[in-house]
Amino acid sequence: MTKRETIFPPNRHALYEKHGYSAAIRSGDLLFISGQVGSREDGTAEPDFKTQVELAFDNLQSVLKAAGAGLEDIVDVTTFHTDPENQFGTIMEVKNRIFPTAPYPNWTAVGTTWLSGFDFEIKVIARIPQAA
16 A cells, blocks of 8 residues: 655645644645645735745645656646636636647636635646656
8 A cells, every 4th residue: 555645845734734734735646736726925814915925836846746746747626716707817817828838738617705814726646757
C-alpha cells in the first residue's frame, strides 16, 4: 500500500490551520492539491477579484513547487466560482497567462454560492516528475 505524504508550502498560510486540512497529499507519483484560494498570508480573502484569482494560482504554484512539481505536471483542474457568468472573462485572462499553450490540463468549472468568503477556488491533481 502506498503511504500518504502531506505537502505544505514553506510559508503555510493560516487557512490550513484554521480549517484543519493539508495543502496537498502525495500518493505515489500523484499529487492531490486541496482547493487553493486567493488568500493573503494571514488567510483573509483578497478583495480585488482579479488579484484573488492571481493569488490562488500563486498559492497553487507554491504547493506544486513544495512537492517538486510545476504547472506542466497538472493533469486535472477543478475551479469553483461564485458568479461564473460575470467572472469568466477575468478568470480566462489569468488562466491563459498561466497556461498559454497546449497541451492544456483537463478542466471542470463549477458554479457555487459559497466559498467561505472567497469568490474563486482551484484544486488540481498533478503527476510528480520521477526526479522529485
